Amino acid sequence: MKPTVALRLCVCVMPLLAGVMALPAHAQDAATAQGHDARAWLLRIHEAALQRNYQGTLVVSNGVQTSTSRVQHFADGGQQVERIDWLDGEARSMIRHNDVVHTLWPNAKLALIEQREPRATFPALFSGGEKRVLEWYELHPLGLDRVAGLPAEVVLLKARDALRFSQRLWAERRTGLLLRADVLAANGQLMESVSFTEVSIGIRSQAEQAMAVLRHLPGYRVIRNQALPTALEQEGWVLSKPPAGFQEVTCARRSLDVMASDSSPIVLQTIFADGLTHISLFIEPFDPKRHQAEAVTTLGATSTLATRRGDHWVTVVGDVPLETLKKFVQALSRKR
Structure with missing residues (x-):
């Protein structure tokens, strides 16, 4: 839904730099200073996904399949509301209000309601505790780039062992919101990518509108898991x-x-x-x-x-x- 600190890049990491702009000298100094507090940098990404209002189009590709969805997220008075509408395949929507998740299949008139502990899914970052990320991944600043028309800082979270994959992350410079994440094999091969193709950050909350469909589900079979x-x-x-x-x-x-x-x-x-x-x-x-x-x-x-x-x-x-x-x-x- 996915799929960390020494500052020496091995040869297998060098291909990952393709397409990412080299940092100018003053930016390199800033990136180095930032590297000393890698945990704070990662925490900023994670908190942006939870605390910011945003909506955009998300594309997930694994080299074989590609899926596109419309994502909305609103942090409204301590409430978390998220809505995902898949734009290809069978019509399906997922609406999450805090830890209650509704999944709707409009063609089948089916609604599944589950209460589950939220797990980190893009653009949130951590799954099971941010303090542990840097025990198993090394963080390497890679430079600056653009995603969905927005300037982004790029880092590599390089796996410290063969038990996990490395990840390359693009975070929007102003807010820290994660714009793109790549999963990389040990040889640097791209295995999977999830990215916004367009996104608006800091929009007005539309939490009520996002959940409006849940108030009236005529003819739906409602299942509680x-x-x-x-x-x-x-x-x-x-x-x-x-x-x-x-x-x-x-x-x-x-x-x-x-x-x-x-x-x-x-x-x-x-x-x-x-x-x-x-x-x-x-x-x-x-x-x-x-x-x-x-x-x-x-x-x-x-x-x-x-x-x-x-x-x-x-x-x-x-x-x-x-x-x-x-x-x-x-x-x-x-x-x-």
């Missing part, structure tokens, strides 16, 4: 040695298929994060009708690994190398 907070160990599982840097953020039991009947199997979902990216671990009862041989897929930066573990089926998904997901499965064991 209830999640029961829990913990892996409480459910009889142990993760003996998770990949370095990833800590459990949330764990909950929820219906596997909210569109089906109340007898739908229950899935246990646990989310782990290293501060910048997160991984979802799903555990459900093994069903020979649905679960066949081990499955491994990679699409852009996102890898998925699904395998059987005794009487259970385990699926791990994240914007990390496949080997990282394998380490999660290897570390998982049944306690009882």
Whole structure:
């Protein structure tokens, strides 16, 4: 939704500089000074996504698929309102008011309501705590550029190990709002990119208008997906040695298929994060009708690994190398 500090760029990072303007001497000094407080720089990006009012068109590309959406965000009197309308594929809208998320499919007349802890999605940055980002990524200022017609400062968050991908970020110079984020392989190859193609920052709040559709849903089938907070160990599982840097953020039991009947199997979902990216671990009862041989897929930066573990089926998904997901499965064991 994605998918940190020594000031020496290795050879594999040099191709990332293409298209980014070199800093003039006075700007280099400023960037160096800024590098001494990298955490504050990153926090400014994250807070801009939460505290600013903005709306724009967002394009996500993974080299195989491209999707476009219209994004609105309003911080209104301590309330967070976000609306995303997908502009391609099946008509769909997501409207979030604080931690309550409504997903609407107008053609199918279906509304899904979930209460969930907000996770960092673009243009927010941190997933599980900003203080930990710089433990696992090195921050390198790369220069100045423009995105969606706006001047931007560019930095590279270079992964310190092979367990995670590097990210290249463009932040609007005046406000710090993230305008673009690239996920990069170890050799510098672009794996996935999310970017505003146009954006307006500092607009008047339109929170009420964004949520207006929720007041009247004639003919809609409304489904509420209830999640029961829990913990892996409480459910009889142990993760003996998770990949370095990833800590459990949330764990909950929820219906596997909210569109089906109340007898739908229950899935246990646990989310782990290293501060910048997160991984979802799903555990459900093994069903020979649905679960066949081990499955491994990679699409852009996102890898998925699904395998059987005794009487259970385990699926791990994240914007990390496949080997990282394998380490999660290897570390998982049944306690009882």
